[in-house]
Amino acid sequence: DADVTQTPRNRITKTGKRIMLECSQTKGHDRMYWYRQDPGLGLRLIYYSFDVKDINKGEISDGYSVSRQAQAKFSLSLESAIPNQTALYFCATRGTGLQQPQHFGDGTRLSIL
Amino acid sequence: QKEVEQDPGPLSVPEGAIVSLNCTYSNSAFQYFMWYRQYSRKGPELLMYTYSSGNKEDGRFTAQVDKSSKYISLFIRDSQPSDSATYLCATLYSSASKIIFGSGTRLSIRP
Numbered sequence: 323d324a325d326v327t328q329t330p331r332n333r334i335t336k337t338g339k340r341i342m343l344e345c346s347q348t349k350g351h352d353r354m355y356w357y358r359q360d361p362g363l364g365l366r367l368i369y370y371s372f373d374v375k376d377i378n379k380g381e382i383s384d385g386y387s388v389s390r391q392a393q394a395k396f397s398l399s400l401e402s403a404i405p406n407q408t409a410l411y412f413c414a415t416r417g418t419g420l421q422q423p424q425h426f427g428d429g430t431r432l433s434i435l
Numbered sequence: 436q437k438e439v440e441q442d443p444g445p446l447s448v449p450e451g452a453i454v455s456l457n458c459t460y461s462n463s464a465f466q467y468f469m470w471y472r473q474y475s476r477k478g479p480e481l482l483m484y485t486y487s488s489g490n491k492e493d494g495r496f497t498a499q500v501d502k503s504s505k506y507i508s509l510f511i512r513d514s515q516p517s518d519s520a521t522y523l524c525a526t527l528y529s530s531a532s533k534i535i536f537g538s539g540t541r542l543s544i545r546p
Contacts, residue, residue, distance in 0.1 A: 326478070355533075362443055364523065364538030365479070372532070380533070412478050416534075420467055420527070421486075424534055426478025 325349045328413050328427035336435050341400045343430050345413030353416040354396040355424065356380075356388060358409040365412065371396055403434045436461055441524055441537030449545050454511040458524035458537045461505065465535075468500050469525040470509045473539065479523055483509065514544045 326347045335341055347354065356368040357380075367380030369388040377388060385407060387399045400407055410431050414424040441458045448454055456470075467486055471479035483498040485491045491498045499508040507524055524537040 362538060364441075365536040367533060370533065378532075414478070421484060423469065423481035423484065424479075426480070428476065428478050 324427065326413055326415055326425055326427035328411075328430050330430060331428065332431045334433045334435065335403055337404055339403050339434075341403050341432070343398045343411055343413075343432070345396045345398070345427060347394050347396075347413075347415045347425075349415050349417070349425060350393075351415040351417050351425075352393060353418070354390065355414040355416070356386075356396070356398045357412045357414065358382070358407075359412060359429070360409050368398065405434050408432060408434045437538075438462055438535050439524060439526055439537040442540055443538055445541040445543060447543045447545060448514060450514060450516060452514050452544075454509075454514050454518070454542060454544075456509040456511075456522050456524075456540050456542070458507045459505055460507065460526055463502070463505065465526040467527050468498070468507050469534070470496075470498055471523045471525060471536070473521045473523060475520075482522075516544045516546050519543045 329344045352373050355370045357365045359365050366382050368386050370378050371390045374390050389397050410429050412429050413427045416422050416424045439460045470483040472482045473479040485498045485500050488500050488502045495512045497510040521539040521541045523539040525534050527534050
């Protein structure tokens with residue numbers, strides 16, 4: 323089983339719909355992250371959380387919200403989806419310590435029509 | 436100006452060639468440097484990790500950091516078709532809580 327699991331893997335929806343992307347991890351890490359990836363723009367941080375009671379905005383949080391339901395679960399919501407939120411979304415976890423790498427899920431490909 | 440700049444490519448080389456992938460960064464406080472590899476339809480995975488200046492070698496891969504010019508490189512020797520992927524450089528400084536990624540270079544190794 324994957325250490326970081328994202329659901330769904332693909333989603334097509336319409337403008338204005340509410341969407342939730344889910345992430346769960348089995349690595350026991352406290353730190354979890356949501357990124358979006360667009361061609362030419364790389365990975366941009368949306369939100370991150372260092373524990374269940376800690377939520378922080380990243381560089382592009384407008385239009386998104388998150389919920390950290392448990393240490394292992396971190397979900398991303400688009401309250402009212404718009405076409406420019408069409409992208410590849412990645413969840414990641416990281417252990418404490420500067421030399422700890424990030425562990426990514428396999429992504430959710432989201433298309434908003 | 437982006438904190439980490441990376442040529443997006445694509446870069447196409449024949450099998451067996453030496454590949455050089457490069458990034459520049461703007462903040463001299465960055466101390467930790469990483470290379471991630473991302474295959475199509477997969478998440479990025481850590482390939483190499485270096486601290487401060489110098490070289491680090493792991494099999495066919497060598498990561499190089501030149502802090503004086505704010506330049507980081509990844510060299511791949513005897514490149515294989517299985518090395519075809521997008522390579523992302525990344526960095527952080529000691530007090531940082533977030534890793535900063537370059538935009539990625541798409542590499543294709545022709546058999």
